[in-house]
Amino acid sequence: MDATAIEEMNKVRRAMGMKPLPVPGVAAQKEATPEKDDSTLESREAQAYDNFRKIREAEEAKKKRDERAAAIKKARDKAQAVATLDGKGLADDDDELDAKAWLKSQKKRQKKIEAAKNLEEEKAASAATAAEYTAEDLAGVKVAHNMASFLDGDDQVLTLKDTGVLENEEEGDELENVELRERENLQERLELKIKKPVYDPNDIDETGERGILSHYDVEIDGKKKKLFTLNATGTSDLSDILDGPVQRRKNQIVDLDVMEDAPAPVSDYIDPSEIKVKKPKKKKTKSTRQRLADDDDVLFPGEQAAADGDSQMDIDSSAFAYTKKRKVFDEDFVDDDDLQQSLAVQRKAALKKRKKTRPEDIARQLREEASGSPEPGSSGFTGGLVIDEISEFVDALHAEREEERKAPRPKAEKAAAAKEDASLDEDEEMKDAEMKQEYEDRDTSPLADLPATGVEEEKTVDQGMGATLALLKDRHLVEDVRGAELNEKFRQKQLFLAELHRRMATFDEDTRLQRERDRASGRLERMSAREVQEWQRQQNTQRDQHQARVMDQLFREGYRPTVELKYTDADGRSLDAKEAFKELSHQFHGKGSGKGKTDKRLKRLADEKRRMAQSMLDASQNVGMSTAATHQGKKRKEAGVRLA
Amino acid sequence: MIIVTVNDRLGTKAQIPAFASDRIKEFKVMVAMKVGREPHEILLKRQGERPFKDQLTLADYGVSNGVQLDLEVDTGD
Numbered sequence: 001m002d003a004t005a006i007e008e009m010n011k012v013r014r015a016m017g018m019k020p021l022p023v024p025g026v027a028a029q030k031e032a033t034p035e036k037d038d039s040t041l042e043s044r045e046a047q048a049y050d051n052f053r054k055i056r057e058a059e060e061a062k063k064k065r066d067e068r069a070a071a072i073k074k075a076r077d078k079a080q081a082v083a084t085l086d087g088k089g090l091a092d093d094d095d096e097l098d099a100k101a102w103l104k105s106q107k108k109r110q111k112k113i114e115a116a117k118n119l120e121e122e123k124a125a126s127a128a129t130a131a132e133y134t135a136e137d138l139a140g141v142k143v144a145h146n147m148a149s150f151l152d153g154d155d156q157v158l159t160l161k162d163t164g165v166l167e168n169e170e171e172g173d174e175l176e177n178v179e180l181r182e183r184e185n186l187q188e189r190l191e192l193k194i195k196k197p198v199y200d201p202n203d204i205d206e207t208g209e210r211g212i213l214s215h216y217d218v219e220i221d222g223k224k225k226k227l228f229t230l231n232a233t234g235t236s237d238l239s240d241i242l243d244g245p246v247q248r249r250k251n252q253i254v255d256l257d258v259m260e261d262a263p264a265p266v267s268d269y270i271d272p273s274e275i276k277v278k279k280p281k282k283k284k285t286k287s288t289r290q291r292l293a294d295d296d297d298v299l300f301p302g303e304q305a306a307a308d309g310d311s312q313m314d315i316d317s318s319a320f321a322y323t324k325k326r327k328v329f330d331e332d333f334v335d336d337d338d339l340q341q342s343l344a345v346q347r348k349a350a351l352k353k354r355k356k357t358r359p360e361d362i363a364r365q366l367r368e369e370a371s372g373s374p375e376p377g378s379s380g381f382t383g384g385l386v387i388d389e390i391s392e393f394v395d396a397l398h399a400e401r402e403e404e405r406k407a408p409r410p411k412a413e414k415a416a417a418a419k420e421d422a423s424l425d426e427d428e429e430m431k432d433a434e435m436k437q438e439y440e441d442r443d444t445s446p447l448a449d450l451p452a453t454g455v456e457e458e459k460t461v462d463q464g465m466g467a468t469l470a471l472l473k474d475r476h477l478v479e480d481v482r483g484a485e486l487n488e489k490f491r492q493k494q495l496f497l498a499e500l501h502r503r504m505a506t507f508d509e510d511t512r513l514q515r516e517r518d519r520a521s522g523r524l525e526r527m528s529a530r531e532v533q534e535w536q537r538q539q540n541t542q543r544d545q546h547q548a549r550v551m552d553q554l555f556r557e558g559y560r561p562t563v564e565l566k567y568t569d570a571d572g573r574s575l576d577a578k579e580a581f582k583e584l585s586h587q588f589h590g591k592g593s594g595k596g597k598t599d600k601r602l603k604r605l606a607d608e609k610r611r612m613a614q615s616m617l618d619a620s621q622n623v624g625m626s627t628a629a630t631h632q633g634k635k636r637k638e639a640g641v642r643l644a
Numbered sequence: 645m646i647i648v649t650v651n652d653r654l655g656t657k658a659q660i661p662a663f664a665s666d667r668i669k670e671f672k673v674m675v676a677m678k679v680g681r682e683p684h685e686i687l688l689k690r691q692g693e694r695p696f697k698d699q700l701t702l703a704d705y706g707v708s709n710g711v712q713l714d715l716e717v718d719t720g721d
Contacts, residue, residue, distance in 0.1 A: 001647060001659070001661050005661075006661055009660075009661055009674060009677075012673065012674060012677055013670075013674075016670060016673060018666065018670055019663065021645050021661050021662070021663070022645055040665065041665040041701075041703065042663070042664075042665055
């Protein structure tokens with residue numbers, strides 16, 4: 001940045017009222033004057049820098065000071081350590097006692113140690129003697145339990161009974177086992193719960209010492225405490241042990257210590273360790289082998305028994321082979337043994353129930369068959385479907401429809417009409433020849449072809465148009481849509497047309513004749529060309545009028561228009577009213593049926609096509625002949641297929 | 645005093661002396677003087693950042709000596 005550029009910039013800045021930039025050349029003296037004001041950001045920043053520097057300096061100074069103080073302290077500590085080491089040590093205290101004196105005093109010290117040892121030994125001995133605590137120490141101590149309760153158990157821990165001080169003074173120490181005490185309390189409580197009769201006649205006191213109203217004794221005297229006192233040898237009352245007043249000797253002594261050594265009382269029962277119980281034989285492992293034996297049992301009971309009785313020699317070879325086979329099978333299915341066993345039992349039962357076929361029976365059967373004398377009851381021919389004349393006839397009846405049943409009347413009419421027609425007109429006869437042939441065929445053929453069975457033979461296509469038509473009609477492929485009526489209409493129409501043509505022809509003839517007549521009469525020659533023209537036109541209009549009148553009458557009389565709306569779809573199928581409506585509707589709205597409906601329709605069409613192509617004698621469907629037969633078969637519950 | 649480089653990445657590059665305490669608005673006037681475009685048509689920003697606002701100073705945007713700013717045309721929106 002050169003000075004001129006900055007000068008230029010400064011001009012702008014000054015114009016905007018901003019602080020001018022410092023120009024490099026002039027900067028020196030400007031910088032010299034310290035800016036004291038802190039109005040601008042720059043000066044504040046500068047101050048901040050100053051402050052920061054000051055703080056840093058102060059920190060540094062403080063750090064230095066601390067360091068110095070630490071150094072001083074270190075030096076002082078060092079000096080102190082040296083000073084303490086200067087003093088007299090602990091070992092230096094006995095310095096005045098020399099080795100000789102120490103040796104002298106050694107003897108005295110030895111004696112002191114000896115004496116201390118002796119004293120200690122004595123103390124230990126006395127303590128040991130004091131610690132030995134025998135049955136004698138326990139003499140006179142009461143035990144607050146029945147003696148009997150100690151007999152059964154093993155080691156019992158007795159503790160001093162927890163009593164008050166005064167009670168203790170009166171009664172002296174009492175020993176008791178906490179667990180036993182608790183058990184006794186529980187027993188008492190349970191007994192209280194049982195409702196006992198006050199007087200129990202069965203409870204006879206053998207001693208005879210029975211007080212009056214003895215059951216109140218407890219309430220009067222308080223509970224009798226079961227106590228025994230240990231004496232020097234640690235004994236107590238025998239009656240306590242026996243739990244009964246059999247022998248009431250006072251102060252009988254039982255030595256507890258002796259009791260410990262004494263052999264256990266012989267029990268009335270045999271010791272469990274002596275008893276030899278026969279162990280049940282080890283449960284046989286449910287091996288396949290075991291069950292194989294079972295199966296063999298089932299299948300060949302007699303043989304198995306024999307085999308058991310003798311050695312294995314007798315086993316039939318076939319049976320053996322069978323066993324082997326079974327083994328292989330069973331090894332795979334050993335998982336559910338219980339199930340297998342139960343099944344085996346069931347099988348056994350079933351087999352027993354079943355009549356056994358013995359070889360003799362089989363032999364007899366074979367002989368019978370060979371002799372060729374079957375039993376009278378069994379018929380040789382039972383299965384299959386028999387198609388006889390009756391079923392065929394019924395089939396044919398079934399196929400007949402209602403409109404066919406009505407057929408005879410129109411047919412008769414038709415025949416009459418045909419005859420009439422034949423006499424009516426030559427030309428028409430020619431035209432209708434084909435059609436008439438057809439009718440004749442139809443009329444005559446059923447009668448002609450009627451076989452002896454009364455059932456119509458099926459037509460074939462090679463017999464002619466009529467036969468073909470009959471065939472199609474039989475199969476309902478061509479519907480009989482009031483053929484006679486249609487034919488009548490058609491004939492009417494043809495008649496009308498013929499009449500029309502005839503009239504036209506006569507008109508033409510008339511016209512021609514008249515013209516010739518006019519020409520011959522010489523009438524035209526007398527007229528001028530113009531007059532001739534005029535006259536001819538007049539004649540023409542007259543003729544036309546006459547013609548129109550006649551035609552009008554003819555149309556009024558004979559013209560019967562047949563109006564038929566025929567709709568076909570894209571494939572050329574003719575549609576009925578409903579379908580046609582749908583088609584038109586679809587065309588109008590520009591959209592067809594959905595997928596489902598279309599599919600349905602296509603399926604229906606396909607079905608129709610298939611039905612047309614189906615064989616007449618196809619037994620699988622209900623077509624033509626087979627219906628009656630199948631129905632009958634179903635009724636008789638016979639399965640069968642017609643083979644043709 | 646700091647020197648700020650203004651570059652529009654299309655061939656125009658100018659070095660402008662200013663104080664860091666200058667407002668962006670004032671700085672734009674000086675840029676306008678250098679590049680020859682109206683101050684209100686000038687938009688300054690650091691590369692890849694949002695445009696500078698007129699009320700703030702260069703120091704607020706941390707513009708120091710030798711910093712390059714992008715110069716764009718301010719269409720007012």
